[in-house]
Amino acid sequence: MTAFDAANHANSKSNVPSWRASQMDSALEVFESLDEPTGSEEDWRYVDYDLPFAGLAQIEDPGEPLSDGPFLASLTNNSGHVLIVDGQVLEVNSSSASISTLRDLESDEREFSVVAVDHNKLAAAHGAFANDAVFVDVVSNQVMDAPLVIEVQGVTPGSASFPHISVAVGENAEAQVLVVYRSADGVELLMVPEIDLQVVDGGRLRFMSVQNLDHAATNVVHERMTLGRDATGRLGEVGLGAKLGRLDLGVSLEGDGASSELVGLYFGEGSQTLDYRIVINHSGRNTSSDVFLKGAVEDDAQSVFTGLLRIEKDARRTSTFETNRNLVLSENGKAHSVPNLEILCDDVICGHASSVGPLQDDDLYYLQSRGLSKERSERLLIKGFFQEVIDRLPIEGLEAPVSEEVFRRFVQAQKEGRVA
Amino acid sequence: MSTALLVSDLSVAIDNKQILDGFSLEVPFGEIHAIMGPNGSGKSTFCHVLTGKSGYQVRGSASLAGDDLFSLDVDERARLGLLLSFQYPTQVAGVRLREFMMEAAEEKGIDAAEAAARIETESERFGMVPFLDRSVNGDLSGGEKKRSEIFQMAVLRPKVALLDEVDSGLDIDAVKQVSEAVEEMRSPELGVVMITHYSRILRYLSPDRIHVMIDGRIVDRGGSELADELESDGYEGLRKRLGIEKVVDDGPMRKPADFFTDTPFDV
Numbered sequence: 001m002t003a004f005d006a007a008n009h010a011n012s013k014s015n016v017p018s019w020r021a022s023q024m025d026s027a028l029e030v031f032e033s034l035d036e037p038t039g040s041e042e043d044w045r046y047v048d049y050d051l052p053f054a055g056l057a058q059i060e061d062p063g064e065p066l067s068d069g070p071f072l073a074s075l076t077n078n079s080g081h082v083l084i085v086d087g088q089v090l091e092v093n094s095s096s097a098s099i100s101t102l103r104d105l106e107s108d109e110r111e112f113s114v115v116a117v118d119h120n121k122l123a124a125a126h127g128a129f130a131n132d133a134v135f136v137d138v139v140s141n142q143v144m145d146a147p148l149v150i151e152v153q154g155v156t157p158g159s160a161s162f163p164h165i166s167v168a169v170g171e172n173a174e175a176q177v178l179v180v181y182r183s184a185d186g187v188e189l190l191m192v193p194e195i196d197l198q199v200v201d202g203g204r205l206r207f208m209s210v211q212n213l214d215h216a217a218t219n220v221v222h223e224r225m226t227l228g229r230d231a232t233g234r235l236g237e238v239g240l241g242a243k244l245g246r247l248d249l250g251v252s253l254e255g256d257g258a259s260s261e262l263v264g265l266y267f268g269e270g271s272q273t274l275d276y277r278i279v280i281n282h283s284g285r286n287t288s289s290d291v292f293l294k295g296a297v298e299d300d301a302q303s304v305f306t307g308l309l310r311i312e313k314d315a316r317r318t319s320t321f322e323t324n325r326n327l328v329l330s331e332n333g334k335a336h337s338v339p340n341l342e343i344l345c346d347d348v349i350c351g352h353a354s355s356v357g358p359l360q361d362d363d364l365y366y367l368q369s370r371g372l373s374k375e376r377s378e379r380l381l382i383k384g385f386f387q388e389v390i391d392r393l394p395i396e397g398l399e400a401p402v403s404e405e406v407f408r409r410f411v412q413a414q415k416e417g418r419v420a
Numbered sequence: 421m422s423t424a425l426l427v428s429d430l431s432v433a434i435d436n437k438q439i440l441d442g443f444s445l446e447v448p449f450g451e452i453h454a455i456m457g458p459n460g461s462g463k464s465t466f467c468h469v470l471t472g473k474s475g476y477q478v479r480g481s482a483s484l485a486g487d488d489l490f491s492l493d494v495d496e497r498a499r500l501g502l503l504l505s506f507q508y509p510t511q512v513a514g515v516r517l518r519e520f521m522m523e524a525a526e527e528k529g530i531d532a533a534e535a536a537a538r539i540e541t542e543s544e545r546f547g548m549v550p551f552l553d554r555s556v557n558g559d560l561s562g563g564e565k566k567r568s569e570i571f572q573m574a575v576l577r578p579k580v581a582l583l584d585e586v587d588s589g590l591d592i593d594a595v596k597q598v599s600e601a602v603e604e605m606r607s608p609e610l611g612v613v614m615i616t617h618y619s620r621i622l623r624y625l626s627p628d629r630i631h632v633m634i635d636g637r638i639v640d641r642g643g644s645e646l647a648d649e650l651e652s653d654g655y656e657g658l659r660k661r662l663g664i665e666k667v668v669d670d671g672p673m674r675k676p677a678d679f680f681t682d683t684p685f686d687v
Binding site: 361362363368371372373374376380384386387 | 471472473474493494495499504506510513514519520523527528555556572
């Protein structure tokens with residue numbers, strides 16, 4: 001176990017290539033100069049963050065991997081499997097994309113950190129301490145016909161881990177990647193993954209993550225996707241687990257004709273906080289994007305959605321839309337929804353829709369007027385609410401378990417009388 | 421013939437504003453009754469009060485085949501055999517029509533195989549096949565929504581059907597199709613109340629009795645001659661014949677001071 005200070009930083013970087021070690025050194029300076037988020041920063045608005053690094057440690061010998069979870073069982077085929085436990089890459093198998101780990105890369109072939117570290121303690125921690133990584137390469141014209149599955153697990157109590165996944169999709173290549181985050185039952189830990197998705201000209205990527213950590217764990221994901229000319233990125237983000245599950249996601253449509261779609265769903269129960277910070281930046285011309293996120297909160301759970309659509313000055317003929325719909329199913333549940341537009345160009349189509357509220361009385365009345373009990377009507381509405389997202393998830397095969405998990409949570413709350 | 425729907429001395433108010441006043445109606449099984457009335461006469465309120473929508477102050481009684489309705493919840497009334505074809509059917513996102521009908525059928529105790537068979541037959545008949553696996557009423561035109569309502573009725577086979585302006589928003593062909601379907605469904609197990617403000621639909625189906633409703637009351641009842649009279653003289657003519665004065669309701673008289681207290685200065 002290595003504490004997060006300069007004295008122990010040497011341990012952390014002992015096995016990495018020299019180019020990476022020097023990056024870790026400079027990030028460490030930034031890390032030490034920054035304060036932990038307190039919740040009062042604009043970036044952390046609505047969220048209580050209270051997990052000081054002083055109480056955490058980095059793991060050298062990862063714990064036992066978890067036994068099979070509910071989501072992957074239904075996935076009929078894959079084109080490879082990667083296992084990351086406590087931040088260390090333990091298993092790499094692939095029949096399509098070529099995969100290397102940090103130790104395989106002797107030179108600085110690409111930028112490691114995809115997030116600006118200078119004002120973000122957690123990103124800086126990743127920059128300073130991430131000492132393993134997976135680099136997935138899908139070469140030009142290669143087509144993956146089944147997803148690469150990457151399991152990211154946290155198992156050791158009190159650990160902070162920094163899983164790093166980088167996916168490069170070559171010209172006119174087609175890639176599919178699924179990441180499933182999990183953690184051991186009842187174990188408090190922090191996971192700060194970084195996901196770097198680069199799709200160059202004409203490439204197509206379907207990327208999906210299922211965040212199903214135990215409710216004792218904290219997950220702060222930094223995810224960035226860059227799209228080249230005529231590249232397409234479809235993202236699916238399912239947020240179910242964690243005490244605090246945060247996704248800081250940036251999509252950058254740089255190439256002309258690029259398009260992206262982000263669909264997602266989240267369902268918070270107990271005292272969970274599910275927190276989505278999204279920026280879609282259009283700088284190429286003729287680009288299009290769509291954000292479609294739906295979530296529900298029950299009990300004392302809360303959700304946050306801030307979504308900025310930014311269109312740069314020269315990004316003519318951009319077409320973009322964002323939708324965020326929230327169901328608040330209990331007295332104390334809270335959903336914050338803050339869509340934003342920043343339009344610096346005058347030749348664009350752009351819009352947003354956002355709603356927060358309980359199940360609609362009119363919908364319930366209509367269903368009940370056909371003989372469905374109130375409980376059954378509610379269940380059908382919940383299922384229908386999320387179905388619109390589930391139908392659009394970019395990786396096939398997980399519709400049933402995702403739908404079942406959401407449904408299970410609601411039905412249980414309903415049975416226990418926790419639905420307002 | 422026994423009574424499908426019996427409504428006695430029904431008075432309804434919303435926020436103390438009287439909508440229905442001493443309204444009575446008896447519809448025997450096997451019959452189709454039309455309630456005609458101008459806009460705002462309380463026809464839709466009547467439908468929603470019977471169906472059990474909340475928010476109304478209700479006095480009087482209503483029963484379906486002898487069973488009291490007002491002591492029951494919305495879904496219990498539906499399971500007893502009441503079905504309202506909505507004037508403005510609600511769009512229910514993500515809930516598929518087929519799934520919805522299967523669940524509704526199950527709640528009514530209809531066997532799953534039987535329900536699936538009915539869905540198949542009736543969706544063919546009403547052109548609903550392309551909509552079965554889409555959201556209920558999602559992105560449907562006005563006419564398609566009304567067809568969907570009639571389709572649901574054909575699948576669920578209620579004992580009493582309230583058709584609230586099933587003809588509005590429909591083109592001539594669709595009105596004809598819907599009317600024919602209602603006539604076809606006429607059976608000794610069904611009583612139909614057809615709400616309309618327009619006599620057009622009555623060309624295609626023959627109600628056994630017509631009730632005219634003005635200002636929340638039934639003011640006249642009769643056969644097809646009543647529809648003819650309305651067609652030629654309008655509701656104005658009927659008012660004249662019956663000596664009903666038109667009340668222009670501007671709400672309660674207001675004192676000058678009210679204008680100050682009510683003015684929304686913060687807008």
